[in-house]
Amino acid sequence: MSKQSNLDKSTDRLKALISIVNKLINELGVRDEILYNTLSIIQSQIDKxxxxxxxxxxxYQRIKEERLSWxxxxxKIYDDYESAKKANVGYAASGTGLGVGVAFLGPSAAMGIATTFGVASTGTAISALSGAAATNAALAWLGGGALAAGGGGMAAGNALLALAGPVGWTIAGLSLLGSGIFFLKSLNEKKKLENIFLLISLRDEKKYQMAIVExxxxxxxxxxxxxxxxxxxINISSFGYDYNSMTEDQQYALGSYVNLMNSATQLLVNPILGLQPNYTDSDLSDFISWNVLxxxxxxxxxxxxxxxxYLVNLFWAIQVDDSDMKLFINSLKKNKDFLTEMGLSKDELDEKLIKYIxxxxxRKKNQKKN
Incomplete structure (x- = not known):
């Protein structure tokens, strides 16, 4: 039995952490549903x-609109998933490639996803997917990445880039990109590339550990x-339906309940910060308008x-020099599976890509400092 490399060990730890995170997202969805229904009840009381x-x-109206928008x-997340499932009925029904205990996406799980990744970002991400990609995305979230980690076709390709690295996709991305190691002839180059992936994996271990706490x-x-x-x-039910007829204590209590509704709604709509990408499409749009490059x-x-x-997120907070990045890009150029999934030619992966990254x-780090 061959000895596990440091990268293999880190990858195993990362898989375990991602599995925990996905289970917590699922649990979050269950709790979200109870909270949402509770907010709906108190809303109906105050409406009267x-x-x-x-x-x-x-x-109160602002809180109500915020919650209904969420x-x-x-x-939309649930409907998109259902549409994707119907479009891939044979695949989805058979459960091909699914790990044990993988659940299909239900309304409560959709709530967990919406809260975790944020309303706007999730909407963009999910709607950017179609067919098998959307199905794989939802199942990857629920199954601890079991589907994506097993290969997943589109899950490891365009959809991965479209989503810029949500939970359950890190392993898929590293698996696809890491296969480029096998195309390198030099043992020294292979070791250097493996070290890059180790740095990425160790960084993501910390990321998911913090996400579990959050x-x-x-x-x-x-x-x-x-x-x-x-x-x-229970208390509001005894207040009556005319604010002017309430006691001063009841009026004060009603105001405090509106504040409570506000704080509770923020728990639904505010994303889990530790799972947000460091770099987004909006950041790229800003970069495009910034200078000549x-x-x-x-x-x-x-x-x-x-x-x-995707590559900016991949290399975020990773200490690599120009030669390391050039080696990494060259490994992608030799990786036909990666190029096919991305719909890119090897000529597009040139040194200018490194400069862009x-x-x-x-640019983004300087903005964070200011």
Whole structure:
């Protein structure tokens, strides 16, 4: 039995962490659903109360709109998944490639995904996918990356780039990109490339460890806020339907319940920060409008631009020099599976791509400092 390399060990740890994160996202969806339903009940109670002060009413309406907007996005995620499943009925029904215990995407799981990755970013990501890619995306989230890690075709290709690295896809990406190691003839080059992937994997270990802490904190806060809201529902039922007829204590309590609704709604709509990409399509758009180098990307294909976004995220906070990055890009040029999945030619992966990546990272880091 061959000895495991440091990269193999880190990859195994990463798989385990991603599996935990995905289970927590699923649990988050269950808690989200309870919280959403509880908020809907208290909303229906307050809707019936007359003569509520305008400032309180404005706050309440904003909270209501924010929550309903989030729910629309949840429904879109679920509907997109259902459409993708129907388009791939044979694949989805047979469960081909799925790990043990992989669940299909239900409404509560869609809630967990919407909260984790943020309403706007999730909507963009999911809607950018179609067919098998969308099915694989949802199943990867729920199955701890089992499907994507097993190969996954599109899950390891265009969809991976479109999503810029959500949970469950890290392993798929490294698996596909890492296969480029086998195309290198020099043992020294293979070791250098393996070290790059080790640095990426170790960084992501820390990322998912922090995400687990953040997800557990969110779950705890949701449980606490839900309990408070349930108590508020009982209390409001005795207040009557006219604000002017309420006692001063009841009026004060009603105001505090609106504030409670606000904080609870933020637990639904605010994403898990530790799982957000460091670099997004918006960052690339900013880079394109920034200087001459950026503007030279205007006529590049969307796939090429997506590749830049993905590679910036891949190399984020990784200490590599020019020769390391050149070696990495050369390994991709020799990787026919990768090029096919990306719909790119090897000629597009030139030294200018390295410059784009380096300058994009430098630009974003400088913006973070300011």
């Amino acid at each position: 109360i007359r003569n509520v002060p305008s400032d309180t009413l404005l706050t 729910k629309k996005q949840v429904d 997800l557990n904190e969110r779950l705890s806060r949701i449980a606490d806020e839900t309990k408070k809201l349930q108590e508020a529902i 950026g503007r030279s990307l205007i006529n590049k294909s969307d796939k090429y631009k997506s590749l830049i976004v 380096q300058e994009a990272i430098r």
